[in-house]
Amino acid sequence: MKNTIVAIATPPGKGGVGIVRVSGENSLKIAKRFFSPVPDNLEHSRMYFGKFKGEVEDTGYLVYFKSPKSYTGEDTVEFHLHGSPYILYSVVSSIINSGLARLAEPGEFTKRALFNGKINLIDAEAINTIISAENSYQAKVLSNLSGRLSDFVLNLKDNLIKSIAFLEASIEYPEEEETEDAVERAVPIVREALKSLENVLQVYEKSRFIFKGAKVVIAGKPNVGKSSLLNAIAGFERAIVTEIPGTTTDSIEVDIEYRGIKFSFVDTAGIREASGLVENLGIERTFKELEESDLILYLFDSSDKDFVLPDGFERFNSKIIKVLNKIDLFDIVEFNGLKISAKKKTGIDKLLDTVFDFFNKIDFSENFVFSERQYSSLKQAESVLLKFLDIAEDKVLPEVGVAVIGEAVEILESVIGEVTTDNILDSVFGNFCLGK
Numbered sequence: 001m002k003n004t005i006v007a008i009a010t011p012p013g014k015g016g017v018g019i020v021r022v023s024g025e026n027s028l029k030i031a032k033r034f035f036s037p038v039p040d041n042l043e044h045s046r047m048y049f050g051k052f053k054g055e056v057e058d059t060g061y062l063v064y065f066k067s068p069k070s071y072t073g074e075d076t077v078e079f080h081l082h083g084s085p086y087i088l089y090s091v092v093s094s095i096i097n098s099g100l101a102r103l104a105e106p107g108e109f110t111k112r113a114l115f116n117g118k119i120n121l122i123d124a125e126a127i128n129t130i131i132s133a134e135n136s137y138q139a140k141v142l143s144n145l146s147g148r149l150s151d152f153v154l155n156l157k158d159n160l161i162k163s164i165a166f167l168e169a170s171i172e173y174p175e176e177e178e179t180e181d182a183v184e185r186a187v188p189i190v191r192e193a194l195k196s197l198e199n200v201l202q203v204y205e206k207s208r209f210i211f212k213g214a215k216v217v218i219a220g221k222p223n224v225g226k227s228s229l230l231n232a233i234a235g236f237e238r239a240i241v242t243e244i245p246g247t248t249t250d251s252i253e254v255d256i257e258y259r260g261i262k263f264s265f266v267d268t269a270g271i272r273e274a275s276g277l278v279e280n281l282g283i284e285r286t287f288k289e290l291e292e293s294d295l296i297l298y299l300f301d302s303s304d305k306d307f308v309l310p311d312g313f314e315r316f317n318s319k320i321i322k323v324l325n326k327i328d329l330f331d332i333v334e335f336n337g338l339k340i341s342a343k344k345k346t347g348i349d350k351l352l353d354t355v356f357d358f359f360n361k362i363d364f365s366e367n368f369v370f371s372e373r374q375y376s377s378l379k380q381a382e383s384v385l386l387k388f389l390d391i392a393e394d395k396v397l398p399e400v401g402v403a404v405i406g407e408a409v410e411i412l413e414s415v416i417g418e419v420t421t422d423n424i425l426d427s428v429f430g431n432f433c434l435g436k
């Protein structure tokens, strides 16, 4: 680990300028070996004009960041050269062939920043998510919120440690502290911690779609125009449309981006008493899609008589939008929901806006969890604290309280990266790009 690494820091392909970054104790030696001129008193964070002379020669700038005031915390140099992949690769290969550095692993610069205490694990995840942001929401969330989540986790941990402190005091000095009361006194602290934890977990459950996209399932009886709606949304004839009920027998997915959010629209087999094995399997699949959906567009046909949801749909109540299709045939004044004509493509933009609004309820002032890793760890911490409340009722020994709350503290430490395991590191750095 204690060696010097090198990689291209700019994206693959041609560009106006390309940067090769070196980090580690040989950085200055490498600058002096390959760049000229290099003044004796190279100043921190300044650009020096000159030539890189390796397997190829190129004109550009040298920048030196003196440890610990660099991204990684180590001595770092950068060569800002012409953005040709051939030049940049040959610069990297010249440096590697000198034996003074090796090629960096993906995410290794950031890993070093973590190990050198420049950033914590949440910051590292934020950096990776910013780089791979696929919409403005992701960039917005992470540009300023990672610090807030770190503070939240640290604060939560501090409070729990306080409760451990007086549990320990009552173990150490049983005659001075009311031993039985120590566990009881920890209860309100743990309750408070749980309350804020639950809030953060809920915010993520509502905002998860920013990171994972949203799945919108189109359902309804056969022939109401589900596939026609999918095609209208897709903008091309993705699904087969016929006047025969039961045309669609398998789910068909179309991914679109609308107002910066990724949506997967899923057309499904119409729901009815099936008329054959294939259709039956299709309808089973429809129900699976409904369970997994973030939102359901339930379609009715304006030429039908009633517009009630089928039995068993109550459980989807919080995620259903009712849509009346074929309004070019009949207008049902009393219909309470959206009205469209998939065939004439009317009301589609309004429908997409309604879908967007269904999701766009994020309050950016809340504490934000922004990875599944953070979410599942905090969820684990929650269940440990619930376990504490549970056993606290049985008047357990303070030793047991210390162990259980300690477990929650350890989980919080792993969220922020104060303790790390190979598994955690792999999950955070596994999808970093080379040069980051």
Ligand SMILES: Nc1nc2c(c(=O)[nH]1)N(C=O)[C@@H](CNc1ccc(C(=O)N[C@@H](CCC(=O)O)C(=O)O)cc1)CN2
Pocket (backbone or CB within 6 Å): 045, 068, 069, 070, 071, 072, 078, 118
């Ligand atoms: N040329 C260049 N631009 C870049 C980076 C880089 O490595 N090189 N970055 C890489 O991701 C980002 C900037 N991120 C950074 C984050 C922290 C520190 C840092 O730790 N700086 C020092 C203080 C620097 C000073 O005062 O001059 C410090 O906080 O100790 C540097 C860069 C984006 N732009």
Ligand SMILES: Nc1nc2c(ncn2[C@@H]2O[C@H](COP(=O)(O)OP(=O)(O)OP(=O)(O)O)[C@@H](O)[C@H]2O)c(=O)[nH]1
Pocket (backbone or CB within 6 Å): 221, 222, 223, 224, 225, 226, 227, 228, 229, 240, 241, 242, 243, 244, 245, 246, 247, 248, 249, 268, 269, 270, 271, 325, 326, 327, 328, 329, 340, 341, 342, 343, 344
């Ligand atoms: N007049 C009119 N006809 C429509 C409209 N939307 C769909 N249709 C017609 O309704 C029939 C069924 O359309 P589909 O899109 O295949 O219906 P579906 O819900 O996917 O049907 P299944 O796959 O069988 O469940 C076709 O003949 C369409 O042309 C509409 O807005 N107006």
Ligand SMILES: [Mg+2]
Pocket (backbone or CB within 6 Å): 226, 227, 228, 239, 240, 241, 247, 248, 267, 268
């Ligand atoms: Mg269909």
